[in-house]
Amino acid sequence: MKTISELIEALRGIDLGESGNVGAFERGLAEVVALRTTDSIVPLMGLFRDDAPYDELMFSIIHGIEVFEDAAYVAEVLRDVSSFCSGSPRWASIVFMRMLNTESTRLELVRQLRDADAGTKAAVKSLMEKINARSFEFLPKTTAVIAAAS
Template sequence: MDINIEAKKLKDNRLLKTEEEIRNFEQAVENIISMKDVNNIKYLCLGFDDSTEHDEVMFGLIHAIESYDKMFGAEEALAKLAEAIPDMYPHAKEWVKVLHKRILNDAPSRKIYVKVISNSDSSIKKTVIDLFSDIMEKNPSKFEMAVNEFLAGLN
């Protein structure tokens, strides 16, 4: 199986406008996961688009990405996710937020992500800090404590 072909299929069908696009998209996700390569997280992230017509299929993609935690360990999977963030802007900013809200809501993942982002390049670090600040600003009662804990842990 060729990752570039599967990634193109995922990207070409990410708006999920027809049943055929949904089938092609879901098949590409399955094929990419079956390759069992943590580096493929970046290809899966290409499947997100804020204009999609079926959020439930996108949540399937989120679960697929989260499954890499079990296969390769959370630190490695979260590092690959962080590296993929720049490729998700601007077309999938809301899905980046959803992924990061899930990290904020899971204390063990949040602690690992602090370490990952501390070791990331400055542009990724700034993007994540801005992202978490935006998430906190929109819902302080739910995210303020987690975001502040995360920010305090950064180097």
């Protein structure tokens, strides 16, 4: 059986610009998700690309990392949030908007942010402000998150 690292490296090596590789990416992603370990979340976050030609594949990654319980999911996303926000700001926004739209996940995010380090808090606060700037409809959902990150 391949390790998470080997599976992730194989996924990184797939040229998503060629439509024939979509199936290979989905199969590789399914192998990672089938391992059912939270150790896969951060490496999977590293696969997000704002310039990906197929949004469906990026949403497949989201679905793969959302399968975990809120506490583990949020902890892992926060563990690499600074890199995520700088490396793929569009998909970081989408992942966090989905977190904001799920009450239990949003509450867990607030809980964990209270004890997070300053860099994590700053990255999340900045992301919440960017989300609010694009859509005021998120303001009621981001208020507690911003307060916890302050």
